[in-house]
Amino acid sequence: FCGDAYKSREPSQTQQREFAKRINRLSTGGVPIFLLVGNHDLPNAIGKATTTEIFDTLTVKNVYVSNRPGVYRIPTPSGIVQVASLPWLRRSALLTKEDTKNLTFEQINQRLQAAMTEVIAAKAKELDPELPAVLAAHVWVTGAKVGSESSMTIGQEHALMVSNVVHPAFDYIALGHIHKHQVLNEEPPVVYAGSLERLDFGEAEDSKGFYLVEIEADSETGKRQVSFDFHPLEGRRFVTVSVKVEPDDIEPTAAVLKAITEQADNIKDAIVRLQVSLPAELEGQLRDSDIREALKEAHHFTIAKEIRRETRVRLGEGTAEEITPTQALKAYLESKKVPAERAKVLREYGERLIEEQESGQI
Secondary structure, X not given: OXXXXXXXXXXXXXXXXXXXXXXHHHHHOOOOEEEEOOHHHOOOOOOOOOOOHHHHHOOOOOEEEEOOOEEEEEEEOOEEEEEEEEOOOOHHXXXXXXXXXXXXXXXXXXXXXXHHHHHHXXXXXOOOOOOOEEEEEEOEEOOOEEOOOEEOOOOOOOEEOHHHHOOOOOOEEEEEOOOOOEEEEOOOOEEEOOOOOOOOHHHOOOOEEEEEEEEEEOOOOOOEEEEEEEEEEOOOOXXXXXXXXXXXXXXXXXXXXXXXXXXHHXXXXXXXXXXXXXEHHHHHHOOHHHHHHHOOOOOEEEEEEEEEOOOOOOOOOOOHHHOOHHHHHHHHXXXXXXXXXXXXXXXXXXHHHHHHHHOOOO
């Protein structure tokens, strides 16, 4: 488990209880669990306990917690596996203020890269080459993707390159910190497993799951062969229902209910956000109680309204009394950027109606 057990640094007691239940189920079932400390597991103040430290304090059987770089030799039914760990490290743990004085962010990042690469190399030297070895690291690695094909923005956080984490001593490099599962390198595998659950609407289209990794010795070559497969999980679903109510909709609530009905199967048991865009003059006609009733099958829902205040068309410096109805119609069509051919037809019909009205036929 490569870090960030919770979304926030200060999870509620309920969240901690539910996480502990799952850990206890694995522990009592004889399954070894390795918990790496991520940035969301670290307290805001130095010296306070991390969110997963309690398992180490209570010496929970089969649970290994790493809050500093180290090498763990973990017994499994198939033999011992070595885990070299690189938890999330604060900048202050790697460089002093004097080290970073008068340096640009890029220069600081280069020094941090070098420092973390040295840590990884040092742990690699502690490994027994006869045993399978995994590097578990909670870190940015450049080139990772998040969301829908968007490059991860590093911002002011230090990052490593793929070449920094790849080392001959490691059979598999397991990464945490990014929620989107992805493979950054094939040989050796450098893999972000991603989060087990979708956390917000930005991850609505992302698949979630876990990797099953098998490391075994090749009897012919003596080298270890690694296979890894992604196993998807259903996870919580995030569904967006968007409705645009037009000014000529005489029943805006019906338009919203129609959009909800069309996605009824997706809405059931999902986290739903309903986005309604409507003219200001129709806002009072929207029946919230009916809409909430239509969304009752959702696990949770929110309703957001975008109230459009239509800008009135300005017809120039002249007042309404100074222009003819035909001129007003022409100015209106131009302001709405109606295509020329359609505008011509509309003007012809409009002029007929105006003539009929002025001649008393209407």
